[in-house]
Structure formats: structure tokens, C-alpha cells
Amino acid sequence: xxxxxxxxxxxxxxxxxxxxxxxxxxxxxxxxxxxxxxxxxxxxxxxxxxxxxxxxxxxxxxxxxxxxxxxxxxxxxxxxxxxxxxxxxxxxxxxxxxxxxxxxxxxxxxxxxxxxxxxxxxxxxxxxxxxxxxxxxxxxxxxxxxxxxxxxxxxxxxxxxxxxxxxxxxxxxxxxxxxxxxxxxxxxxxxxxxxxxxxxxxxxxxxxxxxxxxxx
Amino acid sequence: xxxxxxxxxxxxxxxxxxxxxxxxxxxxxxxxxxxxxxxxxxxxxxxxxxxxxxxxxxxxxxxxxxxxxxxxxxxxxxxxxxxxxxxxxxxxxxxxxxxxxxxxxxxxxxxxxxxxxxxxxxxxxxxxxxxxxxxxxxxxxxxxxxxxxxxxxxxxxxxxxxxxxxxxxxxxxxxxxxxxxxxxxxxxxxxxxxxxxxxxxxxxxxxxxxxxxxxx
Numbered sequence: 001x002x003x004x005x006x007x008x009x010x011x012x013x014x015x016x017x018x019x020x021x022x023x024x025x026x027x028x029x030x031x032x033x034x035x036x037x038x039x040x041x042x043x044x045x046x047x048x049x050x051x052x053x054x055x056x057x058x059x060x061x062x063x064x065x066x067x068x069x070x071x072x073x074x075x076x077x078x079x080x081x082x083x084x085x086x087x088x089x090x091x092x093x094x095x096x097x098x099x100x101x102x103x104x105x106x107x108x109x110x111x112x113x114x115x116x117x118x119x120x121x122x123x124x125x126x127x128x129x130x131x132x133x134x135x136x137x138x139x140x141x142x143x144x145x146x147x148x149x150x151x152x153x154x155x156x157x158x159x160x161x162x163x164x165x166x167x168x169x170x171x172x173x174x175x176x177x178x179x180x181x182x183x184x185x186x187x188x189x190x191x192x193x194x195x196x197x198x199x200x201x202x203x204x205x206x207x208x209x210x211x212x213x214x215x216x
Numbered sequence: 217x218x219x220x221x222x223x224x225x226x227x228x229x230x231x232x233x234x235x236x237x238x239x240x241x242x243x244x245x246x247x248x249x250x251x252x253x254x255x256x257x258x259x260x261x262x263x264x265x266x267x268x269x270x271x272x273x274x275x276x277x278x279x280x281x282x283x284x285x286x287x288x289x290x291x292x293x294x295x296x297x298x299x300x301x302x303x304x305x306x307x308x309x310x311x312x313x314x315x316x317x318x319x320x321x322x323x324x325x326x327x328x329x330x331x332x333x334x335x336x337x338x339x340x341x342x343x344x345x346x347x348x349x350x351x352x353x354x355x356x357x358x359x360x361x362x363x364x365x366x367x368x369x370x371x372x373x374x375x376x377x378x379x380x381x382x383x384x385x386x387x388x389x390x391x392x393x394x395x396x397x398x399x400x401x402x403x404x405x406x407x408x409x410x411x412x413x414x415x416x417x418x419x420x421x422x423x424x425x426x427x428x429x430x431x432x
Contacts, residue, residue, distance in 0.1 A: 010355075011317065045356060045357070048352065048355040048356050049356060051352075052352035052355075052356065055348075056345075056348050056349060056352055058309075077422060077423065078418060078422045079415075079418045079419050079422050079423060079424060082414055082415060082418045083415070086411045086414070086415060089407075089411065090411070093274075093404070101227065113412065117416075118412055118413065118415075118416040119415075119416050119419050119420070119424065120412045120415050120416055121415070124411075124412055124415060125408070125411075126408035126409065126411050126412040126415075127412075129272075129404060129405070129408040130405055130408055130409070132271075132272055133272060133401045133402070133404055133405040133408075136264065136267070136268035136272055136397065136401055137397065137398070137401060139226075139264040139268075140261060140264050140265060140268065140393065140394060140397050141261065141390065141394070142394045142397055142398060143382075149405060149409070151374065151375060151378050152375060152402065152405060152406050152409055153409050153413070155371035155374065155375060155406070156406065156409035156410040156412070156413040157413045157416075157417075158367065158371065159367060159368060159371060159410060159413070160410065160413035160414045160416070160417045161417055162367050163414070164414075164417050164418065164421060166359075174357065177356065178356060178357070178358045181352065181353065181356050181358055182353070182358060183411075183414065185349045185352055185353060186349070186368065187407050187410060187411075188309070188345060188349055189345070189346055189349040189365060189368060190368050190371070190372065190406070190407075190410065191305075191403050191406075191407065192341070192342035192345040192346055192349075193342065193346070193365070193368055193369050193372035194372040194375060194376065194403060194406065195302045195305065195306070195340075195341075195342050195399075195403075196329065196334055196336045196340055196342040196343075196372070197334065197369070197372040197373045197375070197376035198298055198302070198376045198379070198380075198399065199295075199298060199299070199302060199334075199335075199336050199337070199340060199342075200333075200334040200335050200336055200373075200376070201373075201376045201377055201380050202294060202295045202298045202380065203295055203335050204335070205380060206293060206294045206295050207293065207295060208295060208335065
């Protein structure tokens with residue numbers, strides 16, 4: 001197919017496709033004439049992955065580039081691929097501020113993770129994220145016992161298993177791309193569902209919200 | 217306490233506190249002398265809330281301002297307060313691109329939510345987010361049946377109930393602030409735990425990841 005068809009089928013503007021080509025994120029098509037090339041379904045699939053990671057996943061281009069090369073490198077074991085994805089996702093998040101109380105919460109987080117039996121690297125960004133959250137909740141006079149997070153951890157554990165069951169152990173490139181896409185997209189989906197479930201249960205308990213004007 | 221103590225106890229630099237005061241996010245202290253004022257624990261608590269929302273929650277100042285006034289307005293029923301929080305959180309997310317296939321997935325999402333029995337507004341941003349995710353997964357040849365999301369919805373439902381059980385029905389301002397803080401912070405915590413649970417289960421199935429150098 002030509003670049004115009006690629007654009008139609010992916011919903012990505014031609015100018016953006018050309019930008020991805022220049023940036024080396026999308027592999028070149030097969031040249032047919034001066035300034036023309038043809039593309040196939042592998043281009044379409046790659047383009048859709050780039051698009052999903054940048055728009056829904058809000059990853060920057062350098063993370064996407066790193067992720068694509070990890071997907072394509074079939075010698076890279078799956079655990080390493082996941083490490084690259086997790087690192088990219090965590091790069092979107094703010095670092096701890098030193099004196100925000102997160103340091104003292106860190107020991108509780110480490111104990112919590114160890115009681116869960118999770119084998120997680122000492123430098124996993126999630127540890128400091130949890131420490132920041134616990135420090136903030138404590139500072140606000142909310143929950144102070146980290147075991148309050150146990151139901152969240154149980155849900156996370158169950159969903160991780162559910163998702164891994166979808167990956168065949170041999171791990172072809174398409175499965176690797178799917179693993180990356182699910183990790184990035186289902187995090188967004190889970191968050192959206194949590195908000196909707198809240199909306200529902202708050203309405204059940206406290207009555208429905210009167211509609212308020214949407215932000216423009 | 218003086219502004220320097222406020223800074224020490226909150227971990228927020230004096231310059232930033234002064235900025236929040238100028239912006240009207242933090243209520244003024246009681247003036248004691250020319251250019252001096254004293255602050256109390258209500259200032260400290262408000263400052264910590266602002267800080268948690270902007271750093272961990274990554275909300276912009278206009279969202280924080282809107283949230284604070286919704287927290288302080290005790291006439292605003294809890295469902296409306298949650299609506300304001302959900303809207304602020306969704307404002308961080310990208311809008312659909314029109315031709316990304318999300319429109320055709322929207323009917324499936326609406327059916328899914330109705331089968332869940334969730335009472336969710338037709339314009340709830342989560343609906344279009346889910347439609348975008350489903351369209352992307354389909355385009356990538358991953359899951360096409362929306363029922364694949366059922367375990368995520370079940371987890372979201374359970375956690376929403378767990379969290380609401382923490383709010384007394386009378387809803388004082390401190391409880392309202394706590395409800396907002398939990399909504400924003402536990403979304404971040406859940407995401408972090410999902411990544412760690414993945415790291416753990418991927419290692420269990422495919423062997424541990426060799427440590428790769430951390431991004432600087």
C-alpha cells in the first residue's frame with residue numbers, strides 16, 4: 001500500500017508518518033519510484049503500536065524508540081522487555097523530593113513487598129512511588145498502616161497473572177509487541193475503570209451527582 | 217508557626233509556599249508584623265494536599281484550585297466532589313483522535329458498562345478512554361472481545377467499595393480532603409503495584425531479569 005493508504009488505515013496523518021520515518025521509528029517502505037515507496041501490514045502494525053504508546057500511553061519518542069528496539073530484539077528475554085516497559089512508564093512520573101517523608105516510608109514499603117512475596121528489584125521505581133504515596137497519606141492524616149494497601153496489591157497480583165496467561169512462552173515478536181501494548185494500555189484502562197466504579201458506588205451510597213457542565 | 221517552620225514540616229520550599237499564597241491556593245496566615253504571618257496545622261494540611269496533588273498526582277494548578285474549592289464547599293455533595301476529581305484526572309489524558317477506531321469500539325464499551333450494572337454518566341471520560349484502548353488492542357491484533365476486561369472491572373469495583381468504606385457518611389472537610397487524596401494517590405499506587413506484580417510474575421515464569429543499567 002502507499003503512504004496515503006497507510007494513513008487511512010491507521011488514522012495517523014501522512015505528515016506524522018513521514019516524521020516517524022525520518023526519526024527511524026517506522027521502518028522504511030520498499031522504494032518504487034522517486035519519492036515513492038510501498039508499505040505492508042508490518043508497517044501498519046508498527047505504526048499502530050507507536051500511536052498507541054504515544055497517545056494513550058503518553059510515552060515520549062525516546063521511550064518509544066527504546067521500547068521498539070526491545071520488542072524487535074528477540075534475544076532479549078521477556079523479563080528484560082518488561083523491565084524496559086516499566087522503566088519507560090515510570091519515567092513519566094515525578095521523582096521524590098528528598099524531604100517529603102518518603103524516605104521514612106521506604107522501609108515500610110520494602111517490608112510490605114517482602115511480605116507479599118514479590119521478587120522485585122531493590123531499585124524498582126514502584127518502591128519509591130509507593131513510599132511517596134504512603135508518606136503523603138500519612139501527612140494528610142489518612143491511612144498510616146501500609147497494610148491498608150493489601151487489597152490493591154491483591155488485585156494487582158491477580159491481574160498480572162491474568163495478563164501473563166495471554167503470552168505464549170515462546171514469545172514471538174508479535175506476542176512481544178502485544179505484551180508491551182497490554183502493559184501500557186491496560187494500565188490506562190484499569191485507571192479509567194477504577195474512576196467509573198467509584199462514580200457508580202458513590203452514587204449508590206450518596207445519591208447520583210447532578211450533572212455539572214463539562215470543562216471545555 | 218512561621219513560614220520557615222511550615223516549609224520544614226511540609227518539605228515544601230519557602231519560595232513555593234509564597235507562590236501558593238500569591239496564587240490563592242494556600243489561605244493567608246495571620247499577620248503579626250510587616251511582612252510576617254503565622255500559620256497553623258490547617259495551613260500545613262492544605263499545603264500537603266496541594267503538594268500531593270501536584271507532585272504525585274501531577275495535576276496542574278487550575279485543577280488543584282478547582283479541587284480545593286470543591287473540598288471546602290461542604291454544600292457540594294460527595295458525588296459532585298468525585299465528579300470534579302475524576303474530571304481533573306481525565307484532563308491529564310489525551311482526547312481521542314476521531315479516526316483511531318475508538319468510535320466503533322464505543323458501543324461495545326457502553327454495552328460492557330451496562331452489563332456490569334455500573335451507573336456511569338454517558339459523558340464520563342472513562343468511556344472514551346476504554347474505547348480508545350479497545351480500538352488500539354484490536355488494531356494490534358491483541359484482544360478483540362471486550363469481556364477480556366472483566367477481571368479489571370471486577371478489581372476496580374472491589375477497590376472502589378473498599379475505598380468508600382473509609383469515608384464516614386457525614387463527610388466533614390477533612391474526610392472530603394482524604395477522599396480526594398485517596399482517589400488521586402491510590403491510582404498512582406495501584407499502577408505502581410501492577411508493574412511490580414508483573415515484574416514478580418514474569419520473573420517466576422521466565423526467570424529473573426539480569427539487571428540492566430538504570431536510566432540517568
